Amino acid sequence: xxxxxxxxxxxxxxxxxxxxxxxxxxxxxxxxxxxxxxxxxxxxxxxxxxxxxxxxxxxxxxxxxxxxxxxxxxxxxxxxxxxxxxxxxxxxxxxxxxxxxxxxxxxxxxxxxxxxxxxxxxxxxxxxxxxxxxxxxxxxxxxxxxxxxxxxxxxxxxxxxxxxxxxxxxxxxxxxxxxxxxxxxxxxxxxxxxxxxxxxxxxxxxxxxxxxxxxxxxxxxxxxxxxxxxxxxxxxxxxxxxxxxxxxxxxxxxxxxxxxxxxxxxxxxx
Amino acid sequence: xxxxxxxxxxxxxxxxxxxxxxxxxxxxxxxxxxxxxxxxxxxxxxxxxxxxxxxxxxxxxxxxxxxxxxxxxxxxxxxxxxxxxxxxxxxxxxxxxxxxxxxxxxxxxxxxxxxxxxxxxxxxxxxxxxxxxxxxxxxxxxxxxxxxxxxxxxxxxxxxxxxxxxxxxxxxxxxxxxxxxxxxxxxxxxxxxxxxxxxxxxxxxxxxxxxxxxxxxxxxxxxxxxxxxxxxxxxxxxxxxxxxxxxxxxxxxxxxxxxxxxxxxxxxxxxxxxxxxxxxxxxxxxxxxxxxxxxxxxxxxxxxxxxxxxxxxxxxxxxxxxxxxxxxxxxxxxxxxxxxxxxxxxxxxxxxxxxxxxxxxxxxxxxxxxxxxxxxxxxxxxxxxxxxxxxxxxxxxxxxxxxxxxxxxxxxxxxxxxxxxxxxxxxxxxxxxxxxxxxxxxxxxxxxxxxxxxxxxxxxxxxxxxxxxxxxxxxxxx
Ligand SMILES: Nc1ncnc2c1ncn2[C@@H]1O[C@H](COP(=O)(O)OP(=O)(O)OP(=O)(O)O)[C@@H](O)[C@H]1O
Ligand SMILES: [Mg+2]
Numbered sequence: 004x005x006x007x008x009x010x011x012x013x014x015x016x017x018x019x020x021x022x023x024x025x026x027x028x029x030x031x032x033x034x035x036x037x038x039x040x041x042x043x044x045x046x047x048x049x050x051x052x053x054x055x056x057x058x059x060x061x062x063x064x065x066x067x068x069x070x071x072x073x074x075x076x077x078x079x080x081x082x083x084x085x086x087x088x089x090x091x092x093x094x095x096x097x098x099x100x101x102x103x104x105x106x107x108x109x110x111x112x113x114x115x116x117x118x119x120x121x122x123x124x125x126x127x128x129x130x131x132x133x134x135x136x137x138x139x140x141x142x143x144x145x146x147x148x149x150x151x152x153x154x155x156x157x158x159x160x161x162x163x164x165x166x167x168x169x170x171x172x173x174x175x176x177x178x179x180x181x182x183x184x185x186x187x188x189x190x191x192x193x194x195x196x197x198x199x200x201x202x203x204x205x206x207x208x209x210x211x212x213x214x215x216x217x218x219x220x221x222x223x224x225x226x227x228x229x230x231x232x233x234x235x236x237x238x239x240x241x242x243x244x245x246x247x248x249x250x251x252x253x254x255x256x257x258x259x260x261x262x263x264x265x266x267x268x269x270x271x272x273x
Numbered sequence: 274x275x276x277x278x279x280x281x282x283x284x285x286x287x288x289x290x291x292x293x294x295x296x297x298x299x300x301x302x303x304x305x306x307x308x309x310x311x312x313x314x315x316x317x318x319x320x321x322x323x324x325x326x327x328x329x330x331x332x333x334x335x336x337x338x339x340x341x342x343x344x345x346x347x348x349x350x351x352x353x354x355x356x357x358x359x360x361x362x363x364x365x366x367x368x369x370x371x372x373x374x375x376x377x378x379x380x381x382x383x384x385x386x387x388x389x390x391x392x393x394x395x396x397x398x399x400x401x402x403x404x405x406x407x408x409x410x411x412x413x414x415x416x417x418x419x420x421x422x423x424x425x426x427x428x429x430x431x432x433x434x435x436x437x438x439x440x441x442x443x444x445x446x447x448x449x450x451x452x453x454x455x456x457x458x459x460x461x462x463x464x465x466x467x468x469x470x471x472x473x474x475x476x477x478x479x480x481x482x483x484x485x486x487x488x489x490x491x492x493x494x495x496x497x498x499x500x501x502x503x504x505x506x507x508x509x510x511x512x513x514x515x516x517x518x519x520x521x522x523x524x525x526x527x528x529x530x531x532x533x534x535x536x537x538x539x540x541x542x543x544x545x546x547x548x549x550x551x552x553x554x555x556x557x558x559x560x561x562x563x564x565x566x567x568x569x570x571x572x573x574x575x576x577x578x579x580x581x582x583x584x585x586x587x588x589x590x591x592x593x594x595x596x597x598x599x600x601x602x603x604x605x606x607x608x609x610x611x612x613x614x615x616x617x618x619x620x621x622x623x624x625x626x627x628x629x630x631x632x633x634x635x636x637x638x639x640x641x642x643x644x645x646x647x648x649x650x651x652x653x654x655x656x657x658x659x660x661x662x663x664x665x666x667x668x669x670x671x672x673x674x675x676x677x678x679x680x681x682x683x684x685x686x687x688x689x690x691x692x693x694x695x696x697x698x699x700x701x702x703x704x705x706x707x708x709x710x711x712x713x714x715x716x717x718x719x720x721x722x723x724x725x726x727x728x729x730x731x732x733x734x735x736x737x738x739x740x741x742x743x744x745x746x747x748x749x750x751x
Contacts, residue, residue: 083705095703113707
């Protein structure tokens with residue numbers, strides 16, 4: 004939801020990043036205010052996942068320019084785990100398997116670490132079990148997933164659902180969902196989308212990376228952006244996604260000249 | 274993240290201090306005279322001196338084994354002192370007479386010698402350099418008929434038992450290091466559980482090397498008579514010296530009909546510094562003989578220390594229906610080398626063995642599993658299951674698996690599974706993204722990886738092992 008005079012949660016300016024010597028992000032400008040839902044679309048390899056991982060602090064990516072403020076503070080001054088504790092959450096496009104580490108145990112440690120940081124009481128294993136089972140009901144997940152190793156042998160869709168379960172438990176301020184819809188069947192998409200809608204409110208914000216309009220029917224974005232070759236080249240309202248769905252990316256007239264320096268801001272108020 | 278992991282790995286060794294205590298250290302060097310001197314210092318009977326001299330003669334004809342995947346400069350056996358002992362006036366009558374400096378050492382190490390302070394239900398024997406310092410709970414054990422004392426004491430008080438069993442599981446000419454040990458061993462623990470007795474408490478030995486140029490050659494012998502059972506725990510540490518100390522122990526276990534011996538080790542010898550300077554050479558022969566029907570011997574080891582580990586706790590399954598088990602976690606970091614595993618020798622009918630080995634290598638270390646499963650023609654219906662998993666941390670460590678199988682009976686079933694995994698940057702990032710720091714992440718992954726072995730350990734050992742591992746590997750991932 005767009006809230007009048009809402010505070011800025013995330014402010015990205017001229018962000019450039021490289022991996023293995025290749026520049027992938029070439030000047031990203033992006034602003035998110037409390038309460039908003041943004042969708043980022045764009046061709047394969049355009050840098051959407053890179054952008055997500057850079058925000059979360061993945062060490063493989065080198066920041067070569069620009070700045071990111073999270074709630075007014077320099078995001079890059081924080082270690083990845085500190086960003087997470089400050090409320091940055093990334094639902095991975097490809098959640099990794101961690102054999103030998105119980106999913107329930109993992110979720111509890113993540114939750115309790117955050118609770119401690121927020122000055123709240125930790126939950127003991129029994130209390131946590133009750134708590135997590137409630138959240139799993141919301142996502143129609145079988146509690147057996149608590150006893151399995153983190154993501155190990157989970158189907159593609161189960162992994163995605165497990166990511167949103169973590170979002171539900173950690174209640175982040177900024178949730179970045181990287182292609183959470185891909186791999187979900189039709190029912191699962193609806194359930195997961197309902198789960199996400201249930202979690203969004205005026206005290207947080209969501210960035211969804213997706214290729215399909217389908218997801219946006221369930222989680223209606225306030226803004227839609229197109230990323231191409233490491234930049235946001237066009238921004239608009241939810242109707243932009245529909246247009247992309249029917250016409251593809253080729254017709255786009257960039258809001259900015261891809262060959263010049265990016266403009267100071269590319270935020271468009273719908 | 275690399276830096277974080279580096280820090281974790283490079284935490285200083287906690288047990289590296291030296292105790293300033295007056296010691297009786299024998300001059301370096303080894304010949305027949307050295308052996309006679311050790312024997313006379315210990316006031317030994319003639320049969321034992323004979324045993325030593327025979328072993329020495331055998332050793333002289335043997336070569337250091339070179340098949341293990343470990344590398345070290347040639348050891349100069351003349352540059353080692355074969356006997357070092359804290360000086361004491363006469364035989365100690367009670368704990369109060371133990372040198373207070375020594376007591377403080379063990380308290381620092383977390384091994385309480387005072388009986389009232391000892392872990393509830395654990396009897397402790399403590400070996401400091403070459404000699405046994407004290408054995409706690411002796412009276413309570415005696416009530417049950419259990420003998421638990423130092424090897425030196427056993428030689429004098431129970432010579433018939435020692436003579437009957439010493440060298441029967443690991444014979445004189447078995448291997449180079451065992452033969453050396455048999456010639457020069459100084460002390461160790463002796464346990465005897467009489468027929469039908471379930472040992473009323475866990476028995477434990479704590480080994481400590483304190484003198485820089487001494488070797489430690491201890492000898493342990495455990496006998497469980499028909500229907501007897503015992504759980505035995507062994508822990509080890511040493512000060513941090515820049516030179517290498519040799520530790521060549523021999524442990525022999527004998528289980529008669531329906532007897533059960535469970536032997537657990539948490540080995541934390543000094544491993545050398547981050548450049549591979551110093552550390553203990555741990556060349557140990559451990560073997561159990563399931564002599565009787567339905568007997569069971571189980572080895573559980575957590576090997577975290579030592580510059581070089583060369584160790585294959587084995588079981589000879591002679592009695593029909595006997596069971597051998599080997600559960601192992603071996604962690605190497607920096608320039609440590611470990612070549613460890615087991616031998617399961619099936620001779621009796623329907624004998625069963627289980628091998629679970631978990632190797633973790635970080636830094637520039639090398640970790641090898643080497644195991645032999647041998648099914649003799651007589652071992653009708655024998656079964657073995659082996660599982661060897663390796664985990665690599667960082668880019669420069671190595672893991673190797675050398676499983677050998679000799680199956681000479683068609684009815685036998687032998688299964689082997691192996692896997693290699695890596696703590697990857699993306700796994701660490703996943704933890705971090707959920708707010709979990711590197712240390713907690715590594716400890717969670719490692720504990721998950723080692724679960725099958727840790728659950729075999731007695732509770733207090735399992736906790737110690739978990740801490741030890743996290744502490745060893747802190748900073749090594751990422
Ligand atoms: N670790 C890496 N090493 C080498 N190249 C990388 C790495 N990570 C990303 N890239 C490259 O950066 C570019 C952007 O990748 P990214 O994953 O961000 O794309 P994306 O927009 O998320 O694509 P998709 O829609 O297919 O998920 C790609 O060309 C990719 O190959
Ligand atoms: Mg992507």
